[in-house]
Amino acid sequence: MSSASKEFPGLRFDPAPGLLPALGQLAEKVHQAAGQLGNVRTELERTLRDPGAWTGLAGGSCHDAVQHIYPEVWIMHDALSGVEHTLGEWSYLLADYQRSRTTLEAQAVAVRARVKQAKADPNIDVAFFELAGQSAENQEALLRRHAQAKQALEQAQGELDRIIKAAEGLKKQHDESARTFAKQIRDFADHLPDKNTMTPAGSKIIPPYFTKPPLGDEDVGPKREFNVAEPTAKDRATKLAAMGMVVGQSEYYENPRAASYLKQWLEGNGEDVQFEAVDFINQNPAFQKELRKTMLAGASSGQFDTGWKSGKISEDMNLPGPDGKKPKLSDWYYSMNGYQYRIVGSDFRMVNGEPVGQVRVDIYKRYNWGSPEGGTHRNDIKGIPQNDLARLNETGLAHDFDIVGSTTFYAPPRQSQ
Structure with a gap:
């Protein structure tokens, strides 16, 4: 044996x-x-x-x-x-x-x-x-x-x-x-990063000075509170449908991040979920373009801080990358379509027309669904009204949470040829 x-x-x-x-x-x-x-x-x-x-x-x-x-x-x-x-x-x-x-x-x-x-x-x-x-x-x-x-x-x-x-x-x-x-x-x-390119990297740890942006109007209100209402048969049916969405995102659409976030929402305790902001930057040519524009604009002042700004994956995914092809961002889209970001630069200067210095990028997303206070739900999930999904947090069948990511990297000077 x-x-x-x-x-x-x-x-x-x-x-x-x-x-x-x-x-x-x-x-x-x-x-x-x-x-x-x-x-x-x-x-x-x-x-x-x-x-x-x-x-x-x-x-x-x-x-x-x-x-x-x-x-x-x-x-x-x-x-x-x-x-x-x-x-x-x-x-x-x-x-x-x-x-x-x-x-x-x-x-x-x-x-x-x-x-x-x-x-x-x-x-x-x-x-x-x-x-x-x-x-x-x-x-x-x-x-x-x-x-x-x-x-x-x-x-x-x-x-x-x-x-x-x-x-x-x-x-x-x-x-x-x-x-x-x-x-x-x-x-x-x-595949170590090339120090002669602007490759985002860093400790990938949320720094102690990471401050979340204030919640938007659609993210506050009595119906956004957790576990304050009794679930109905319809609520339980909605949760079952959402559990099916987890399998669909993972197996059919091949969006593992979207599946894991949805599963966390259905089974988690509301604690923050940290993701690798470096992956978000590397896979998103539109954000890379915004990042470079920000550094070029702020380098002359030495220090800059954009404050919290808004972005949308649905818009980012329509901008072709350097190869002329649109990036495949469906996993990010179903994970955190409407996101917020903040770019902070320090010790910057221009060297041979290129911005050089230290950069921090913070990214934030409040993970919840629909508009439980009323209004028209978003249409990126077929067959399940998102307002019905949003109510699951109110009934305790799901738990809204924050998605946070931060990365610090050094934008080095180009080496002379």
């Missing part, structure tokens, strides 16, 4: 292999390394921003040298932070897979016992000689017991087959996830 069969006597294989303690130790080592590099980055940033630290010809030369070193430190810190974040995500997902494995194994052990018991039933096999010489009444009783025993065995075997099939599905999902996370980690080393 294989080791997997001994460890999992019910399933006879491990559908979610992996050592969580070892993964935790690795994540802690990466966390420490990223922290040390983060401290170096912080010190370099503080020193570069202190004009009094650089005096005389030697001071100016040293400032230039440190300024060229800083992007390298920033890039490595960003890569290590990305690895740390990815390891954390995989650890969380693996733990979830292994919890499912535990449940399936317990079910399989119990059902295998039923299969064994059913096979041991003396009525499961009926020989011809047992029927011979019996009265018609006894023959009927014997055949009835045989049919019942056979049915019990078939039911137990069928249930065991369903459990094994579910475990096989879990194994497939586990292996696909493992490959995805492994590729993400390799990509941090294989």
Whole structure:
């Protein structure tokens, strides 16, 4: 008997292999390394921003040298932070897979016992000689017991087959996830940002000075309060339809972010959800254009802050990218169509006609639906009035939440050719 069969006597294989303690130790080592590099980055940033630290010809030369070193430190810190974040995500997902494995194994052990018991039933096999010489009444009783025993065995075997099939599905999902996370980690080393381009990056951690914008008129009001009304049969039907939308976004439309946010809304506790603002920027040519325009306009003043401004994915997705093609932003559209953003620049100047300095981009979205106070609902979800969806928060069947993202990056000078 294989080791997997001994460890999992019910399933006879491990559908979610992996050592969580070892993964935790690795994540802690990466966390420490990223922290040390983060401290170096912080010190370099503080020193570069202190004009009094650089005096005389030697001071100016040293400032230039440190300024060229800083992007390298920033890039490595960003890569290590990305690895740390990815390891954390995989650890969380693996733990979830292994919890499912535990449940399936317990079910399989119990059902295998039923299969064994059913096979041991003396009525499961009926020989011809047992029927011979019996009265018609006894023959009927014997055949009835045989049919019942056979049915019990078939039911137990069928249930065991369903459990094994579910475990096989879990194994497939586990292996696909493992490959995805492994590729993400390799990509941090294989595809480091080019310091000679304006590549957004940063710690990807919401900074303590991130201040949310004030809520808009459609996001306030008594009907926006959570769990203050009793749900009706219609509300429960709306939630069921929304649960179907989760599957549709994930499987049919292939919008995993939209599916996860909708699931969070239906099952979460209203806490903020953080996303990678760097992904939003890198995938959105229209926002990149707005970002560059903002830096060009503000560089001459050294410091700038746009304050909170509004954007729409529905408009961004219609602007062609550098390749002339419209970007594929449907996942962002169904996740956070109407968003708000703030661009803050510091230590900026123009070098050879290019803006150089430190940039922070904050992005915010209030995740709720429709207009529960009345009015016309939006039409980007077919078949389900969004005002009906919005009411789920009021009845406690869903919970509105905030989506927040922030990234800080260095826009370096172009290197001379």
